Amino acid sequence: MIEVRPVIGILGAGRFGVVVARLAARAGYPVVVAASGDSTRVALPSDVLARGARPATAAEAAERAEIVILALPIGKHRAIPVAPLAGKIVIDAMNYWWESDGLLAGFTDPLVSSSEVVREHLPASRLVKALNHMSAKDLEQEARPSGRDGRKAIGIAADDEDARDVVARVVDDFGFDPVIVGRLADGVRLEPGTEPFGADVDAHELRAMIDGFPNSQRGRRRAAALAARGPLSDGG
Template sequence: MKIGIIGTGPVGGSLAKNLATLGHQVKVTNTRQPAELAQKAKELGASPAALQDVVQDVDLVFIAVPFKVLAEFPKDLFRSLPPEVIVVDTGNYYPFRDEKIDALEQGQPESVLAAEQLGRPLLKAFNNLLAETIASGGTAPGTLGRIALSIAGDDARAKQILSDLCNDFGFDVVDGGSLADSWRQQPGTPAYCTELTAPELTQALANAVPGKAPQLRDQIISELLQREAWPTREEVVAGNRARQLGKE
C-alpha cells in the first residue's frame, strides 16, 4: 500500500519503520527542516514529504501527533482527499500536554472531535498500544497471547483494510464499534495500554464505564511525572492492568 504518516515520534516512527519493512511505500513528515526530515525518513526506510504532500497519492494516512496539533493543520489538508483514502487517528488527548479542550472535557470522544476538526471521517487505531509495543510487540498470527488492538470507526470497508494491515503488522484486531464508541479505548479505560488478547480486549471495551477514565488517566500521568525515571513497558502495562482492570 501507499501510506503517508504525519509525525515521526515514537508512534509514527514505529509505524513507518515496520510498514516499510513489510514492503509498503511509506512517506513521512514532521516539523523539521528538509535535511533533517530526509535523514529521519531514511532511518525509517521511508521517503520525506511536506505536510501537504504526505496525504496526496496514498491509500492510507496515519496521524501520529499530539491532539492539540490537529487544530493547527491547514483547513484544506484532508477535505480535498478522495473518499476512499483511509485516515487513521492514532492519537490520545492528555490535558497536561494538550491543554484543556472544552469539548473533550465535556465527554466528546477524542476522535469524533478530531474528525470534525479535519472535516473527514476517521478510524481510531493503535492508540491503545504503547509506542514500544507498536515497535516490537507484534507477533505472527496464531501466536499464544498475541496482543490485540481495537479499531473504531464508521466505515466497514476501511476497517477491513486496516484490520488486514494490522494483522500483517503483528496484532490481532477487535472491532471497537463506531467512532462515537471510541471513548472505550481512550486513556484510562480497561482497554488502554493493558496489552490484552482479542477476547480480553473485547471484554475490556465492554467493561468501560462512561466518565470514569479521565480521572484515572490524569492520576496515572501525575504519578508518572513524579517518578525519577520513566517506567519500562512492562511496568506501565502492569500498572495499567492493576488500576484499569483491577488485576496484576
Template sequence: MQISVIGTGHIGGTLARHFASAEHHVAVAHSGDPADLGPLLDDLRGCGQAVSPAEAARIGEVVVVSVPFRAYADLPTDGLAGKTVIDTTNYMPDRDGHIPELDEDRTTSSEMVQAHLRDAHVVKAFNTMRWDHLRDYHHEAGAQVRYGIPLAGDDIQAKRCVQQLIEEIGFAPVDSGGLATGGRRQQPGSPAFLSDQTADQLQATLSAP
C-alpha cells in the same frame, strides 16, 4: 499500498517502520524540514520518502495521523476525500490544554478529528499501547499469542482496511465500535488503555459494562 504518516515521534515512527517491513511504501512527514528525517528513512530501507504534511495527505492511500492532539486542527484537509485516516492521537489536558467539550465528555477526540477532516474516513487505532510495546510485541502470523489492538470508526470499509494493516504488522484487531462509543472505550483512563491484552481478553474488556 502507499501509506503516509504525518508525525514521526515514537508512535508515528514505529508504525512507519512496521508498515515498511510489511512491504508498503511509506511517506513520512513532520512539522519540520523533511531533510531532518534521514535517520528514519534509513530504517525504512528503500521503502520510504520524506515529504511535507500537505504532500503526505495528497499521495497516501491511507494516512496515519500521529501528532499531539492539540495540533489536529493544523492537519491538511486537501486530498483526503474518501481516504482512510488512522488517528493515533490522545487528548492529554496537561499537554494539550483543557478543551471543554472533551472535559465534559460531550464528544471524543476522534470525533473532533473527523469533523476537521470531514471528507475522510477516520478510524481510531494504535493509541492504547505504549510505543515501545507497539515496537516489540508484534508476532508473525500463526503465533499462539497475539496482542489486541482496538479500533473504532464509523465507516465499515475504512475499518476493514485498518484491520488488515493491524494483522499485517503482527497484532490482532479488535473492533470497539463507532467513533463515539468506541472512541470512549479507547481513550486514556479507560480499562483498555495501556492494558496489553490478547485479542480475547481485550474483547472482554471492551464489552464490559
C-alpha cells in the same frame, strides 16, 4: 502475482510515528513520513529507510498516501491538511490526555470521543480510530505474525465499515489481532481513563476490557454527564 499495497502516509515523525513507519515498512507498505514542518527535519532510522520509507512534508504525505496515520500531538490536529485527505482512509492514532495536553477546547466534553472532534476538522475523510491505546514501545516489541502464540490486539472503531475492514487488514499486517470496538464514537472505550489505554493484551483480554468501559474512570465520567443532562439525553 505480487500484491501492490497502498501507500501509507504518517503525519508525525516523533518516536510513535517512526515505530509505525517501521511496522508499515516491514509489512511491505510503501511509506512516507512527515514532520510538522520541513521534510529535511525527518530523520528516519537506517532500517526504515532501507525498506523504502521516505521523508516528506505534511502536504506531500497527504497527497501521495492512500491511507494516512495521524501520529501528531492532538493539539496540532487543525494543522492537518484537509483537501488532500478527502475520501481517504485516515487512522486517528492520537489521544487527548489532559494531564499532558492541558485543557484543549473541544476535547473536554465527556460525551464526545476525541475522534469525533478530529472528524469535525476532516469531515470528508474516512476516519478510523486505531493504534492509539498501545505504547510505542509495545507496538515495536510485540508485533508477531498471524497465528503466532502470544499475539497482542489493537482496537478499531469506525462508522465506515469498508474503511474499518481495510484498517483491520493493516493492523493484522503490522503484527496484531484487530478487535472491532464499534462505531467511531465507541473509540472512547480506547481513550485515556479506560482499561485498554496502555494495555498490552491479547484479543480476548482486550474485548473484556472494552466491555468493562462503564466501570472505567472515563465511563463513570460519561455516565455522570448523561445523568446531569437528564431524561432528554439520548443515552447513546
